[in-house]
Amino acid sequence: MAFEQKPKEVSFQQNWSAYAFLAPALVILFMSLLLPAAATLVMSFTDVSFLHPTNWVGFDNYIKLLADEKFGQAVANTIHYTLGVTFPTMALGMLAAVALNRKVPGRIAFRTIFYLPVLTSLIAAAVVWAYLYEPYAGPLNNALAGLGLTPRPWLQDPSLALNSLIVMAIWRDFGTAMIIYLAGLQDIPNDVYEAARLDGAPPHKIFFRITVPMLSSVTFYLLIILIVQTFQVFGAIYVMTQGGPLGSTETVVYQMYQTAFAHTEFGYGAAMSTVLFLTILAFSLIGTRIMKRKDG
Amino acid sequence: MTKHTTRRKFLSGTVAGLAAMPILMSASGRALAADQQLIFWSQLAGSKKTAGEELEKAFTAAHPEITLSSSLYAEPSQLNEKMLTAINGNTGPDLIVQHWDYNLIYASGGKLADLGKGLSGVDVAAYDPSLLAYGRQGDTLFSMPLYGTSRGLGLNRKLLSEAGLNPDIGPKNWAELRQWAKAATKRNGPMLQAAGFQLFQNDLEAFELFTLLLQGAGGSLLSADLTSASFAGPEGVKALTFIQQLVYEDKATDPGFAFGPGGMSNPFNQGRSALTIAGNYSTNNALKGGIDFDVLPIPKENGGFTSLVDPFCFGVRAGAENEAAAMKFIEFAISPENQVAFALASKNVPALKAAQQDAAVQADKYLAKFVETASYAPPTAPATPVFSRMMTLVARGVQEVVYGKSTPETALKAASDEVASLLLKRS
């Protein structure tokens, strides 16, 4: 029995079995992510194009990136997009999860409806949203006109296009946040709520004092996942605006893809990828810090 | 208890599924390039799908000794992803059909075979020189056009007639083109109901519109030897000023009108634009949208017409296992009867001059019109491996002017400087 063994042997056996649990996943991650990531890092110090002979260029790609105004714009766009998508998505997801964790009539229908967007094919969603945003007679502008407001060219105006894509992204993602929060809510013991209710705590206090803190590990997970995912946005940009108008929706991954595959500058693209990785890391660390401070 | 039975059922189901997988998987674990197989990666999807399938069927019937194994890719960019990864792993196809600019990129790295040698039995002079120009690098033919698309002035006859214009006789010069665009514009207060001229939906269309006007003013994108940019000269400024005047003086459209993912939301197909730059690919959906559609040549500044062609070309991978069969396929596809058949089934302009004039092709109302406009395209092409970047840079310049963020001179100068440095790096 584990109890009677010496501590050292316990740790050996624990190590061994933990590694056994981890091994299959780590082998897959090694082949599908770690090795390619290492290759990308190496490529970022070359001018590899897969067509011409490859040379080492040292930090040239990174130096070029620093002076690349378009890359700077793409980084700024991407940060704007990430901040714009992440927090509303989490807030809406949590609200929907809390609302639908109760015995609301038709809750299964609601849960399914809120998850539908992410199931809808992106190509179909793009066409439909382009129509919703249609400047001249699209439903959104018609509604605005009905309220006496000025219609706007949502996707055609460089100052509005990115925000319009953010709204579409929130629509697509909040269902995922909802279902993850719903799973998290299942682990909060009922007696905690019962006790609070018996103490006569009003619903909003229960929400902020019990639900939100009890979900903090889920929130942390979602925050990181959403930061990571939205930083890497590609498909929605590709089908909706192709980075336009005037580069106002160009994001880092979109530019990286163009650089690598359309311009066959894989080395330069790899440098963009490395910079993007470091940016995501920085934002995730900031996110973690904020979460920790809140918890503490 | 019920939960135990369901879990057991779930587990046994999973085990059965896992056990069945290797059997299913072994079924298609074949090697990529089996012997005597012609591996063909094509981009003949969408409206070209039927034409491509018929071509392949006819080839298999005519050459039973060759096993054709073809895969289809939806977009040139997707085929490009495939090509770049496969070239790198030495597992590429023998033969491809791809948008011409990608072929030039592959050729610039020595990844495509010289077709001049492989197709020594073919009389290259019988093919449209405008289309052929896109397949050459220096004097070497690396990429052989199967078909091209061409550009004309697309008309909504109903909107033009309503504006008192005669759609049978098109505008003859730029001044008339502006008058037409202005007259056909419909506004309800500031709200645009129908654009007199729909400029572009995306970067590529913005670039093409500018190129057509540049040619119309007597200019060209690149110098004759393709080593320097020549679009920022007086002709380019004139072309971009023309676009600017359409937007800001004639108010024939709004900045950004039609910009978007296209498809269903193309305003021209919804009857909301009187004029646009159309290609033969525009025909199907314009007719489906119930547009009284017509095509006329694009006028030059002082009379005469201009156009551009955009070919999709065959390429044979350098070092392909089955180069001989690949060459046979190209010869087959560019033969007179197959050029006609492909053009009729896909509504594209054939590469063979004789096929362009074939009675059946000429009998197809819209195809004949696009064959005619193709004849106004210059016999030169911006056939440089930096084309896709030049396209993006020029399109950006055009949009800066359309959005009122820059003047034609400044925007073109900036684009031209960047293109010049790209060309310099190549040489």
Added chain:
Amino acid sequence: MTALAQHVAIERRAAARARSFRSYSPAKIVGYALLVFAAIMTMMPFLWMVSTSFKTDQEIFRFPLSFVPDGFEWQNYRDALNAPDAGRQLINSLIYAGGSTISNLVFCSMAGYALARMQFAGRNIVFALVVGLLMVPAQSQIVPVYLIVQKIPFAGGNDWLGSGGTGLLNTYWGMILPTAATPFGIFMMRQFFTRIPMEYEESARLDGASSFTIFRRVLLPLAKPSLAVLGVLSFQSAWNEFVWPLILTSQRDMATLQLGLQLLQSGPDARWNVVMAMATLITTPVILAYLFAQRHVVDGAVSSGVKG
């Protein structure tokens, strides 16, 4: 459960429902109205896709667009299904998404368990590595992953150094490999396993159960909601995945439904009503998978006894 207990339970539930209906308050009505409004807004684009799939060629270009189609143009669905490879693509998609889901459920839950509940040297490093790999942009991985899949030793005619053949290219294994275990899944399972109270595990450990037994018999049943979420997320992302099937296969008989959909919407003169019909058909299996899974998301914890 005895019949009596069942009866009591039903009574109690009915009473609860009656209570919740009786207590109409303005706040509740407003809240419900908001929920309905949000649902309508959320569902709109989806319904529009379905409605477009029933429109005729001419109708889809009508402007302004009508929300309700004039009639039901079933021909669009026939055209979408008429593609000769559609059946094969469906099978491929099911194998690909199913395989990816099963391997994620197995590998991510095991790894997540180890990271959440076991003490071992290098735990923090492994966890940092997993979270770090989350941040590697997928688009830059295309060429390296292709080469790795091609160079797997002893597969597809390769020698022990991984050269000479095509490795796992054009196989289901190769297609599944890049998504067989994801940092997303491992991270998620770790977060959920840390939330389960230690007591469950400790009592089993005192009984002398092995780590695997504890994992299998105690923790997995408790983690049912999160497994259901992981399952539906994995299935849906593999089902909609496009890049890996495109890059890692080159044969028609290995194509998935997403590749088929791309072929339909190729070029500027695509038939959008047929594209929408295909998109609607492709969405149906994922909705079914979701409906199946969401039951477990919410009821799983209750039936496995967390709430006693």
